[in-house]
Amino acid sequence: MMRFGFDIDDTLINLREHAFHLYNKKLGQDVALEQFNALNKVEIHDLFGMTREEGSKMWVDTLEETYYTDCPAYPDAVETLQDLIKQGHEVYYITARPAEHGERTMKWLVEQGFPMKESRFYCGMKDQEKVNIIRELQLDFYFDDKPAVLNTLTDDTLRVFVKDQSYNQELEIPRITNWAELKELI
Ligand SMILES: [Mg+2]
Numbered sequence: 001m002m003r004f005g006f007d008i009d010d011t012l013i014n015l016r017e018h019a020f021h022l023y024n025k026k027l028g029q030d031v032a033l034e035q036f037n038a039l040n041k042v043e044i045h046d047l048f049g050m051t052r053e054e055g056s057k058m059w060v061d062t063l064e065e066t067y068y069t070d071c072p073a074y075p076d077a078v079e080t081l082q083d084l085i086k087q088g089h090e091v092y093y094i095t096a097r098p099a100e101h102g103e104r105t106m107k108w109l110v111e112q113g114f115p116m117k118e119s120r121f122y123c124g125m126k127d128q129e130k131v132n133i134i135r136e137l138q139l140d141f142y143f144d145d146k147p148a149v150l151n152t153l154t155d156d157t158l159r160v161f162v163k164d165q166s167y168n169q170e171l172e173i174p175r176i177t178n179w180a181e182l183k184e185l186i
Pocket of ligand 1: 007008009010011144145146
């Protein structure tokens with residue numbers, strides 16, 4: 001039995017691109033997906049001509065819709081995590097989503113087909129604080145997309161993987177592009 005930890009947004013589900021499409025619709029713009037795909041940073045407000053402040057406000061104002069509408073899971077994410085459970089492994093979620101969104105996020109994940117145990121869901125921490133929970137849980141594997149998180153994880157016993165994204169290309173750690181690749185890692 002091994003313990004697998006996963007970030008949620010932009011690791012298991014395509015949240016940032018989902019937000020990108022919502023922004024286009026809300027702002028009546030038609031920014032091309034190619035521009036989104038070429039971004040070398042996490043924040044997307046530049047594409048819409050917004051300042052950092054305007055971008056933060058837009059993110060907060062759109063959050064409800066971004067989180068709880070039809071954001072797609074990445075291909076094979078649900079199936080891969082379900083397979084891990086079937087094989088007797090443990091699946092943990094470690095997300096920086098605000099604590100007040102914890103319950104609904106769990107419910108939403110279950111509706112999408114992700115395996116869930118309430119005691120294995122952690123939320124409300126800052127990106128830089130994930131490291132403490134990851135250590136406490138003594139995970140064997142951890143997957144995330146964000147350089148700000150991954151750069152804090154240097155534990156020898158933990159195998160860390162980056163979910164491939166346009167803004168994390170500089171990270172020199174093992175990379176996962178499609179979730180179907182996970183079974184070859186274990
Ligand atoms: Mg993430």
